[in-house]
Amino acid sequence: MSYGASKPITFEPVDPARDAELLHRWVTHPRSAFWMMQDATVEAVREEYAGIAANPRHDAFLGYVDGAPAFLMETYDPHHSPLAGFSELRPGDLGMHVLVAPPEGESVPGFTTRVFGAVMARCFADPSVLRVVVEPDVRNRAIRAKNVAAGFVEVREVAVPGKTAMLSICARQDWVGSGEVDHLTPELLDLAQRHLVAKAIAEYAHERLVAPAPTGDGRYALEVGATTYTFRARTHALEHWVVDPASIEPAPDVQVFIAQLAPVLGIPGELLPTYLEEIASTLASAAWKLRHRRVPVADLVDADYQEIEAAMTEGHPAFVANNGRIGFGLDDYRAYAPEAGAAVRMHWVAARRELTRLSLAADQSEEELYAGELTPGTGDAFRERLTGLGLDPEDYLFLPVHPWQWRNKLAITFAPDVARRDLVHLGEGPDDHRPQQSIRTFFNSSRPERHYVKTALAIQNMGFVRGLSPAYMEATPAINDWVADTVHRDAELRSCGFEVLREVAAIGYTGDAFHRLAAPSPYRKMIAALWRESPVPRLAEGERLTTMAALLHRDADGDALVTAWIKASPVDAATWVRSYLRAYLRPLVHCLHAYDLAFMPHGENLVLRMRDHVPVGAFMKDIGEEVAVMTTADRVPLPPEVERIRGTFPDDVKALAVHTDVMDGVLRFLAAILDEDGVLAGEEFWGLVRECVEQHAADHPELAEAAASYDLLRPRFRHSCLNRLQLRNTLQMVDLADQAESLIFAGTLANPIGRPS
Known part of the structure; x- marks a missing residue:
C-alpha cells in the first residue's frame, strides 16, 4: 500500500502482543538495516517492545495514516539512555527514533518528510520539551539529511552500542515547520499596524x-x-x-x-x-x-x-x-530576541593575545575573570583544544561571541583569521544566558551572580549596527572604576540607594584586515565583548529587581504594570512616585550639580530595586558608552585614561541630561499612564517632580551655583528630537564620539516643572 501525503496522521501506543509481527516485518526489511534488528525473530521483537512498554522513560507509538499503520516512533529520556553523561545534554531534552514502514507499492514523494514533521510536532506538543535529540548511524546519510532539513544541528560523532552515531540536536525554535509564521495573520497584523x-x-x-x-x-x-x-x-x-x-x-x-x-x-x-x-x-x-x-x-x-x-x-x-x-x-528571532525567552549559550573563541586587547578594572585580573566566567573544567577543555591543534594556550585570550555572530560573521567574513588560527572556535560555553532588551547583552541564568556579557552583534537595529569597538572600549573599565568610585563615595547617592553596575572587563580582537585599513568601518566592531557586574549579589533581604522599562509597560489588553504595582503596594500613588523619584531623579540631579556627571538614564539602562512593589533604589548601567563629564578639568579632574568622557557644552544643552533624557524620555510617558489610568493626575505628578528637584536644592545649598547654571526649573527647554535623528540617517543616528553635535532641535517645550514665565 502507498500512502497519500494529504491523509491524516494519528498515533497509538505500541501493543507488543498485537503489533510484534507487523513490527518484525518492518525492522527486518532490508531498507531498515540501520535499525539493527535484521536478524531478530518475532519473539525478540515482542520482548524488545514489551521492555519499552515497561520502561517509564521510553515510549513507542505506531503512526497511522488514514487508519493504516505507516511508521514507528520512539521517544526516550536521553539522560537515561546510552547517551547519558554526554556534556551536550540539557534538561528539557527528548530522544527520538522514527522508522517509516517500507512501501508496499510506489513511494509517494514527500511522504517521509510529512511523517517526520508529524513526529516532531508530537515531540514538541509537550511544552516541557525544549530540544529533540537523535543519534543516527553516521552512514545513514538519508536520515541525516532529513534531520538537518528539519532544523537539527549535527554536533559530533559519538560511540553508542552497535554503531558510531551522529549526535544531532534540534531546539524548539530551530524546528523547521513549527508554525513559524502563525503570527502573520490579518487579525494580528491589523492590531500591530494600528x-x-x-x-x-x-x-x-x-x-x-x-x-x-x-x-x-x-x-x-x-x-x-x-x-x-x-x-x-x-x-x-x-x-x-x-x-x-x-x-x-x-x-x-x-x-x-x-x-x-x-x-x-x-x-x-x-x-x-x-x-x-x-x-x-x-x-x-x-x-x-x-x-x-x-x-x-x-x-x-x-x-x-x-x-x-x-x-x-x-x-x-x-x-x-x-x-x-x-x-x-525568523529562526534567529525566536532563538535570540529577548521576548522569545529562550536560553542562549555563548560561543567562545580563542583570540591570539598579541592581536587582542583585554582591559580590566583595577580589582580584576585575567585569571580571576576567566575563573569566574568559565565553570571548573571548561577553561581546561579550551586549553586542551588549543594544545590538540599544536597551539600554545598562553598565546591566546578567551573571548565570548554571540552564536549568530559566530555563524554569520566570524566564520565567513573573518574566515582568513580562523584559518590562520588567529581565531580558534572553542564551542559553546557552559552557562545558559537570557538576552536582555538591548538584544546584545545577556544575563547569566545558570549563575545569576556572575557578570552580564555584552557582545558585538552585526545587525542593524534602531539606527546603528550593534558592534563594539575594541579601541573605544579599551578605557571602559577605567571609566567605570572612576564613575563607581565617585558614586560610592558620595553620601547623598548612597542615601538614595543609587549604585553603578561596573563594566569590569573589555576585550576585542584587532588582527583582521579591516583594522589595517586607514578608514574606520563597522567591520572593526565585529569581534569584541565586555563583562558587567550582576545586581543579584547586591540585593538586600526582601528586595526584587526589575528593568525600569517595565514602568512604561502595558500588556496586550492595555493594562499598565506600574498601575498594578502601585495598587499592590502598601502606599498611595503620590508616596509611590516620591519613592521612585528619590531612587531615580534625585541621584541624577545630584550627579549633575556635584560633578557635572551625566548618564543616559532611559528605561533599559536602569535596574530598579523594589520592596513591597515600591522602588527603593536603582542600579545605573551601560556606563562606558553613555556617560559624560560636562565641565573643565579644574572643576572635575579625571585620570588621563578617563579623559575621553569629558566634553564642554552650553548650559542649556547640559540641562538636557534631565530635561530630555529624564523628563521627556521617561517621565512624560509615565505621567500619561498614571493620568490615563486615573491613578495620579498629571498636574500632581509633575508637582512631585518639581518637589524632588527643589528638595534636593534645599538639602544642598553648597551646590546652589551649579543648580543655577543648570536651571532645571526654567520655563521652557530646548526640544531635542530622537526620531528626527533616525529619520535623518537610519544607518547611524549619531556620532558616538560627539553626540551633542548630532542633536536635532524643534524649538522649545514648556517645562511642566518650570517657574511661570
Missing part, C-alpha cells in the same frame, strides 16, 4: 513633524498624501499624545503611512527602504508578541527579574522603528 501607526502619529506630532487638527469630540484629523486619517486622542504635558489605535480610520498600513509622509519626515530617498524594512521588522515583532507573548500584567506583579525582562513588548518608548534587528531571520 498600534504602530498610533505611536507614529503620537511621536511625530510630539516632534512637530506633523500637526493633527482637532475636529471635535476628542477626534483629530491628519492629512497624509491623498488620505485623511481620523482618530481619537488626548494630549498631556510636554506635548505628549495618547492616540487610540482602535479609533484610527481608515484601517492603516504603517509602511504606506510613512512612505506618504517621507518628504515631511525628511527621510533621504536612498535610506527610505532601510527605514521601511525596520518598520516591517517592528511590525512582525509586534505580531509575534501578540500571538506568543500575551502575558497579563497580573502575572508580572510578582514575577522575577528575567520574567519581566522577557515580557516587555514595546522597545524604546519614543522611537517608532524600535525592533528593526535587520540581519536576523
Whole structure:
C-alpha cells in the first residue's frame, strides 16, 4: 500500500502482543538495516517492545495514516539512555527514533518528510520539551539529511552500542515547520499596524513633524498624501499624545503611512527602504508578541527579574522603528530576541593575545575573570583544544561571541583569521544566558551572580549596527572604576540607594584586515565583548529587581504594570512616585550639580530595586558608552585614561541630561499612564517632580551655583528630537564620539516643572 501525503496522521501506543509481527516485518526489511534488528525473530521483537512498554522513560507509538499503520516512533529520556553523561545534554531534552514502514507499492514523494514533521510536532506538543535529540548511524546519510532539513544541528560523532552515531540536536525554535509564521495573520497584523501607526502619529506630532487638527469630540484629523486619517486622542504635558489605535480610520498600513509622509519626515530617498524594512521588522515583532507573548500584567506583579525582562513588548518608548534587528531571520528571532525567552549559550573563541586587547578594572585580573566566567573544567577543555591543534594556550585570550555572530560573521567574513588560527572556535560555553532588551547583552541564568556579557552583534537595529569597538572600549573599565568610585563615595547617592553596575572587563580582537585599513568601518566592531557586574549579589533581604522599562509597560489588553504595582503596594500613588523619584531623579540631579556627571538614564539602562512593589533604589548601567563629564578639568579632574568622557557644552544643552533624557524620555510617558489610568493626575505628578528637584536644592545649598547654571526649573527647554535623528540617517543616528553635535532641535517645550514665565 502507498500512502497519500494529504491523509491524516494519528498515533497509538505500541501493543507488543498485537503489533510484534507487523513490527518484525518492518525492522527486518532490508531498507531498515540501520535499525539493527535484521536478524531478530518475532519473539525478540515482542520482548524488545514489551521492555519499552515497561520502561517509564521510553515510549513507542505506531503512526497511522488514514487508519493504516505507516511508521514507528520512539521517544526516550536521553539522560537515561546510552547517551547519558554526554556534556551536550540539557534538561528539557527528548530522544527520538522514527522508522517509516517500507512501501508496499510506489513511494509517494514527500511522504517521509510529512511523517517526520508529524513526529516532531508530537515531540514538541509537550511544552516541557525544549530540544529533540537523535543519534543516527553516521552512514545513514538519508536520515541525516532529513534531520538537518528539519532544523537539527549535527554536533559530533559519538560511540553508542552497535554503531558510531551522529549526535544531532534540534531546539524548539530551530524546528523547521513549527508554525513559524502563525503570527502573520490579518487579525494580528491589523492590531500591530494600528498600534504602530498610533505611536507614529503620537511621536511625530510630539516632534512637530506633523500637526493633527482637532475636529471635535476628542477626534483629530491628519492629512497624509491623498488620505485623511481620523482618530481619537488626548494630549498631556510636554506635548505628549495618547492616540487610540482602535479609533484610527481608515484601517492603516504603517509602511504606506510613512512612505506618504517621507518628504515631511525628511527621510533621504536612498535610506527610505532601510527605514521601511525596520518598520516591517517592528511590525512582525509586534505580531509575534501578540500571538506568543500575551502575558497579563497580573502575572508580572510578582514575577522575577528575567520574567519581566522577557515580557516587555514595546522597545524604546519614543522611537517608532524600535525592533528593526535587520540581519536576523525568523529562526534567529525566536532563538535570540529577548521576548522569545529562550536560553542562549555563548560561543567562545580563542583570540591570539598579541592581536587582542583585554582591559580590566583595577580589582580584576585575567585569571580571576576567566575563573569566574568559565565553570571548573571548561577553561581546561579550551586549553586542551588549543594544545590538540599544536597551539600554545598562553598565546591566546578567551573571548565570548554571540552564536549568530559566530555563524554569520566570524566564520565567513573573518574566515582568513580562523584559518590562520588567529581565531580558534572553542564551542559553546557552559552557562545558559537570557538576552536582555538591548538584544546584545545577556544575563547569566545558570549563575545569576556572575557578570552580564555584552557582545558585538552585526545587525542593524534602531539606527546603528550593534558592534563594539575594541579601541573605544579599551578605557571602559577605567571609566567605570572612576564613575563607581565617585558614586560610592558620595553620601547623598548612597542615601538614595543609587549604585553603578561596573563594566569590569573589555576585550576585542584587532588582527583582521579591516583594522589595517586607514578608514574606520563597522567591520572593526565585529569581534569584541565586555563583562558587567550582576545586581543579584547586591540585593538586600526582601528586595526584587526589575528593568525600569517595565514602568512604561502595558500588556496586550492595555493594562499598565506600574498601575498594578502601585495598587499592590502598601502606599498611595503620590508616596509611590516620591519613592521612585528619590531612587531615580534625585541621584541624577545630584550627579549633575556635584560633578557635572551625566548618564543616559532611559528605561533599559536602569535596574530598579523594589520592596513591597515600591522602588527603593536603582542600579545605573551601560556606563562606558553613555556617560559624560560636562565641565573643565579644574572643576572635575579625571585620570588621563578617563579623559575621553569629558566634553564642554552650553548650559542649556547640559540641562538636557534631565530635561530630555529624564523628563521627556521617561517621565512624560509615565505621567500619561498614571493620568490615563486615573491613578495620579498629571498636574500632581509633575508637582512631585518639581518637589524632588527643589528638595534636593534645599538639602544642598553648597551646590546652589551649579543648580543655577543648570536651571532645571526654567520655563521652557530646548526640544531635542530622537526620531528626527533616525529619520535623518537610519544607518547611524549619531556620532558616538560627539553626540551633542548630532542633536536635532524643534524649538522649545514648556517645562511642566518650570517657574511661570
